[in-house]
Amino acid sequence: xxxxxxxxxxxxxxxxxxxxxxxxxxxxxxxxxxxxxxxxxxxxxxxxxxxxxxxxxxxxxxxxxxxxxxxxxxxxxxxxxxxxxxxxxxxxxxxxxxxxxxxxxxxxxxxxxxxxxxxxxxxxxxxxxxxxxxxxxxxxxxxxxxxxxxxxxxxxxxxxxxxxxxxxxxxxxxxxxxxxxxxxxxxxxxxxxxxxxxxxxxxxxxxxxxxxxxxxxxxxxxxxxxxxxxxxxxxxxxxxxxxxxxxxxxxxxxxxxxxxxxxxxxxxxxxxxxx
Ligand SMILES: [Zn+2]
Numbered sequence: 285x286x287x288x289x290x291x292x293x294x295x296x297x298x299x300x301x302x303x304x305x306x307x308x309x310x311x312x313x314x315x316x317x318x319x320x321x322x323x324x325x326x327x328x329x330x331x332x333x334x335x336x337x338x339x340x341x342x343x344x345x346x347x348x349x350x351x352x353x354x355x356x357x358x359x360x361x362x363x364x365x366x367x368x369x370x371x372x373x374x375x376x377x378x379x380x381x382x383x384x385x386x387x388x389x390x391x392x393x394x395x396x397x398x399x400x401x402x403x404x405x406x407x408x409x410x411x412x413x414x415x416x417x418x419x420x421x422x423x424x425x426x427x428x429x430x431x432x433x434x435x436x437x438x439x440x441x442x443x444x445x446x447x448x449x450x451x452x453x454x455x456x457x458x459x460x461x462x463x464x465x466x467x468x469x470x471x472x473x474x475x476x477x478x479x480x481x482x483x484x485x486x487x488x489x490x491x492x493x494x495x496x497x498x499x500x501x502x503x504x505x506x507x508x509x510x511x512x513x514x515x516x517x518x519x520x521x522x523x524x525x526x527x528x529x530x531x532x533x534x535x536x537x538x539x540x541x542x543x544x545x546x547x548x549x550x551x552x553x554x555x556x557x558x559x
């Protein structure tokens with residue numbers, strides 16, 4: 285979570301974003317989405333459940349998670365008003381109904397589908413890891429669709445509204461990744477979501493300690509550009525979130541990758557151009 289503040293400040297300083305500060309998410313909304321006993325254990329710091337996502341619990345972690353999930357609801361609203369918004373956040377797609385996992389506490393992707401129950405919400409998950417928690421929530425929320433392009437399935441199996449697309453390293457050949465993005469947007473045409481939530485993970489990068497997709501910096505920028513152009517071309521509102529990315533030191537290695545997503549969004553939405 286150390287990366288979140290610096291990403292926000294640099295995105296604003298670069299002229300690619302303006303900041304809106306969200307209210308913390310209301311705990312009752314989380315109790316509606318997740319098992320109430322899990323939510324209450326996390327709020328109170330009762331281990332082991334409170335640390336099920338992989339972090340030792342602290343009040344600061346709790347407050348950060350509540351702010352991040354509040355940001356999801358504000359970000360979704362802003363995206364539907366303006367066409368594009370970001371939540372400078374991570375830690376959603378491995379969280380299942382009864383507990384967190386993989387550094388994900390609550391599933392802020394499913395939270396948006398629950399909040400806007402009369403809208404169709406599609407997640408395009410381009411993190412290195414598969415969205416197993418989101419997949420679980422597609423069984424609970426009929427207006428949630430999950431399309432995940434990943435190197436590591438992380439327990440994702442696929443389902444009626446959950447498509448896993450596992451790829452080998454693309455360093456030498458990006459076309460399988462472009463094909464997977466084509467397939468995702470074919471599904472957009474078919475399922476007709478009202479909002480796309482784009483998990484713009486930086487952990488598929490070839491230097492990431494958890495990465496296997498081997499994406500170059502240029503390939504990741506191209507991935508972002510394609511996603512934003514396709515959304516703009518369809519008038520499909522898009523909310524993007526940072527998702528994974530674990531290179532150190534953060535400032536020199538990781539920040540440029542996440543900021544490239546803001547740069548791509550700004551180029552497409554402020555600079556014109558779409559397919
Ligand atoms: Zn990841």
